[in-house]
Structure formats: C-alpha cells, structure tokens
Amino acid sequence: METITIFKDYITLGQSLKELGLIQTGGQAKSFLAENAEHIFYNGEQENRRGKKIYPGDRLELPEFDMTVQFVQADAEELAEREQIKQLEKNFKIKEQLNAEKQVKAGKPRSPFHR
Numbered sequence: 001m002e003t004i005t006i007f008k009d010y011i012t013l014g015q016s017l018k019e020l021g022l023i024q025t026g027g028q029a030k031s032f033l034a035e036n037a038e039h040i041f042y043n044g045e046q047e048n049r050r051g052k053k054i055y056p057g058d059r060l061e062l063p064e065f066d067m068t069v070q071f072v073q074a075d076a077e078e079l080a081e082r083e084q085i086k087q088l089e090k091n092f093k094i095k096e097q098l099n100a101e102k103q104v105k106a107g108k109p110r111s112p113f114h115r
Helices: 013-019 026-035 076-106
Strands: 002-006 059-062 067-073
16 A cells, blocks of 8 residues: 655645656646546545545545555654755755856856947
8 A cells, every 4th residue: 555645735636646656747637537537436436536635544546556545644744854845945946046147147248339
C-alpha cells in the first residue's frame, strides 16, 4: 500500500494521479480518468471526477495498476520542512532573476552619442 501525505486540507483526484506518477501533467487527468473510469475506486466506490476532493483517511484503489493508496495528513515537522524548502526555492529563484538582470545590464550596448 502506498501513502500520499496531504499538506493542505485536501488533494484532488487529478493531483493524486500526478503524485502517483500515473500522469505527468494535470491536463492528462481527464483523459486518464475517461479511459480508466471503471478501475478507480474512492473509498470503495467508483470515481472518475478529476476534481474530487480527497481528505486524510481516504483510500484510493486502482486494481488495474495493482495499487492501493492511503492518504494521511502531514504532521507539524513535515509541514515545517516543506515551508523551509519552499522558502529556499523562492530565494534561489530571486537570486537567478537578479543574476539575469545583471547580465542584461552588463551586456547593454552604450549609446553612440554617449561619451
């Protein structure tokens, strides 16, 4: 049995399929669910709505893929770690942007009228 940790109140069925690696983009969820509608069970009942909200404690079964997934709520430590990673990613993006701006400024040609 696999586990997916939920960091917010819920995760959608489409997001969980992406998290499981069954699809690569959210846009693929609709066609994946249409093709596999009879083989996806949410808490024991057939489900094919990509926006279906899945909460901690819920169970997703995909017998066609020999997969059962249990959803759990992130604990305080996992939440703190995730926030730290998000902050580091944000800082890295800001640094990249500043470096790109410096390169553009350094490479600007001077005006022929400027002496």
